[in-house]
Amino acid sequence: MNRPETLPGRETAAPAGGGRIEVRGLHAWFGTHQVLHGIDLDFSPRQVTAIIGPSGCGKSTLLRTMNRLHEETPGTRLTGSITLDGEDIHAPGTDAVRLRRDVGMVFQRPNPFPNMSVRDNVLAGFKLNHEKRKDEREILERTLRSAALWDELKDMLHKPGSSLSGGQQQRLCIARALAVEPKVLLMDEPCSALDPVSTNKIEELIFELKKSLTIVIVTHNMQQAARVSDFTAFLMVGKLVEVGATRKIFTSPEQRLTEDYVTGRFG
Amino acid sequence: MIAVSDKPIRAGGRRSRIPPGAFSGPPPPGPSQGKEPAAGGRSRFNADAIFRGITGSFAGFVLLLVAGMATVMTIASMPAIRKFGWHFLVSSTWDPVQDQYGALPFLFGTLLSSFLALLIAVPLSLGIATFLSELAPERPARILGFLVELLAAIPSVIYGLWGIFVMVPMLRNGPQAWLSAHLGFLPIFAGPAYGVGMMAAGLILAIMILPTISAISLEVFRAVPRAQREAALALGATRWETTRMAVLSYARPGILGAVILGLGRALGETMAVTMLIGNRPAISASLLAPGYTMASVIANEFSEATGDLYLSALIEVALVLFGLTVLLNVGARYLVWSTVKRGENRA
Ligand SMILES: Nc1ncnc2c1ncn2[C@@H]1O[C@H](COP(=O)(O)OP(=O)(O)OP(=O)(O)O)[C@@H](O)[C@H]1O
Ligand SMILES: [Mg+2]
Numbered sequence: 001m002n003r004p005e006t007l008p009g010r011e012t013a014a015p016a017g018g019g020r021i022e023v024r025g026l027h028a029w030f031g032t033h034q035v036l037h038g039i040d041l042d043f044s045p046r047q048v049t050a051i052i053g054p055s056g057c058g059k060s061t062l063l064r065t066m067n068r069l070h071e072e073t074p075g076t077r078l079t080g081s082i083t084l085d086g087e088d089i090h091a092p093g094t095d096a097v098r099l100r101r102d103v104g105m106v107f108q109r110p111n112p113f114p115n116m117s118v119r120d121n122v123l124a125g126f127k128l129n130h131e132k133r134k135d136e137r138e139i140l141e142r143t144l145r146s147a148a149l150w151d152e153l154k155d156m157l158h159k160p161g162s163s164l165s166g167g168q169q170q171r172l173c174i175a176r177a178l179a180v181e182p183k184v185l186l187m188d189e190p191c192s193a194l195d196p197v198s199t200n201k202i203e204e205l206i207f208e209l210k211k212s213l214t215i216v217i218v219t220h221n222m223q224q225a226a227r228v229s230d231f232t233a234f235l236m237v238g239k240l241v242e243v244g245a246t247r248k249i250f251t252s253p254e255q256r257l258t259e260d261y262v263t264g265r266f267g
Numbered sequence: 268m269i270a271v272s273d274k275p276i277r278a279g280g281r282r283s284r285i286p287p288g289a290f291s292g293p294p295p296p297g298p299s300q301g302k303e304p305a306a307g308g309r310s311r312f313n314a315d316a317i318f319r320g321i322t323g324s325f326a327g328f329v330l331l332l333v334a335g336m337a338t339v340m341t342i343a344s345m346p347a348i349r350k351f352g353w354h355f356l357v358s359s360t361w362d363p364v365q366d367q368y369g370a371l372p373f374l375f376g377t378l379l380s381s382f383l384a385l386l387i388a389v390p391l392s393l394g395i396a397t398f399l400s401e402l403a404p405e406r407p408a409r410i411l412g413f414l415v416e417l418l419a420a421i422p423s424v425i426y427g428l429w430g431i432f433v434m435v436p437m438l439r440n441g442p443q444a445w446l447s448a449h450l451g452f453l454p455i456f457a458g459p460a461y462g463v464g465m466m467a468a469g470l471i472l473a474i475m476i477l478p479t480i481s482a483i484s485l486e487v488f489r490a491v492p493r494a495q496r497e498a499a500l501a502l503g504a505t506r507w508e509t510t511r512m513a514v515l516s517y518a519r520p521g522i523l524g525a526v527i528l529g530l531g532r533a534l535g536e537t538m539a540v541t542m543l544i545g546n547r548p549a550i551s552a553s554l555l556a557p558g559y560t561m562a563s564v565i566a567n568e569f570s571e572a573t574g575d576l577y578l579s580a581l582i583e584v585a586l587v588l589f590g591l592t593v594l595l596n597v598g599a600r601y602l603v604w605s606t607v608k609r610g611e612n613r614a
Contacts, residue, residue, distance in 0.1 A: 125502030
């Protein structure tokens, strides 16, 4: 059932920045409850990969293994390997903190730091990595621009993060993640709490961002998966059912299950 | 071609709460603003009105009580107010024999001892709360947290006794002797080491408000959503950076609230302070020197205040303490309120 590695068109040479993730034989547990049963998947630079599947099938868990957030929940366990640009992210001596600076994440519900200003929110992660730098202002403007927020927010940089609309908050969270200059951006249903206009803005943003990043997006919205992604992976009860070019998954999938799911016959 | 199945309704998803049909026609009214009365609407409305009436009258009663206390104290302190006017607040003469009264030493003592207490207790409490909520393993943290809360329940006279028999001798022979000998040239450590005095009072107050501030801060820290911590972790924050960035920042209004409650206890604390501060109505820059607080002078001298003016002056001290407490609380609460309002998550 698992359909690993080589897919046509996925062999594009990694750009200078890197950001290629390879997941091999990944099993994950919450306590004794096994959530992922041997996942093999690749995520290539400058590509958007959508992960779809019914609720509870392990999409978020898969995402959270890739920046090692999974292990922050007590009682969790995992086997198998994940590599970022060829390096095992779980190898002894590998620092989860360092990894997360390369692999950014945007959550389902916007989670800006409510008592911090817009400016401090954007620079929060950046300041962790860099000593006080003169170009803070420049980074601020650049990341806000790339999150399509600059024009809206340039006059309210000192307002608290919580004073923004939900859509702005989510884009603020994207800006916050971008300011750390990650190679990979994990997005866990980034639009599920947003209105269509904000959703649209974020999808446009994804198009921009994929020019320089590896993007993995979990979504329950088939239209969205079809619109934004180059590849789609379909998960069910912790197993990878099928992965392939998005067009193929949505028009002529190889598995019956996939077809049923993307046409809405179940799930 | 692409069959679309947008499945917004999921367990716990927020869209599942939107009523069917909400996407057609004009936007639905907010949950409680529906124009059609719900079934049995009238009786439920009445229940609401009664509920509001009862709770409202309780609130009104509290307000009345406070206003009444202020009025009675103002009337009772009228003789002193007439005689001394504003001078009462800036004069440091407290002489029952000459019938001359000025409350400045007490005001000074109350403010300084409370300030010292906060200075010591706030960082310690935040440290304790941070340790218990962020670092310590689950079970020991629960037990320790419970013990901390227990400390808050110890009667103040017991703190006072402990202060006299344990802390004061230790202070006198240890740190105070050393400070007086080596740093005595500094005004704040000038004079002999009595043991009792401003330093002892500040310390005991710090110990007394420590459990209050830590227990509330701990509660507040534990209430910080996991999403906040994960936001920081996902940015590549270490544990300490996560605490600073996600927890402390998010919990700021709550911490402020905890500090206010601690301050409230310190300002009004009577028994333990009276036992330890030395009860001398003088203003000294030295922390080793004895002092006096408003609460202490009232407790000590109320029973022996025979003259009308004396009694009236004491009541005016009470009025000042009352006013100060109200002022500090309102000010601090305003701060909390404005930060909470600022921090309120609209998402
Ligand atoms: N913190 C947790 N503790 C225990 N079990 C968990 C925890 N989080 C998730 N699970 C379990 O792991 C399984 C997969 O969860 P996961 O969140 O990865 O699903 P998902 O595909 O993201 O679902 P959704 O589409 O609803 O977000 C579920 O069965 C869930 O009950
Ligand atoms: Mg999920």
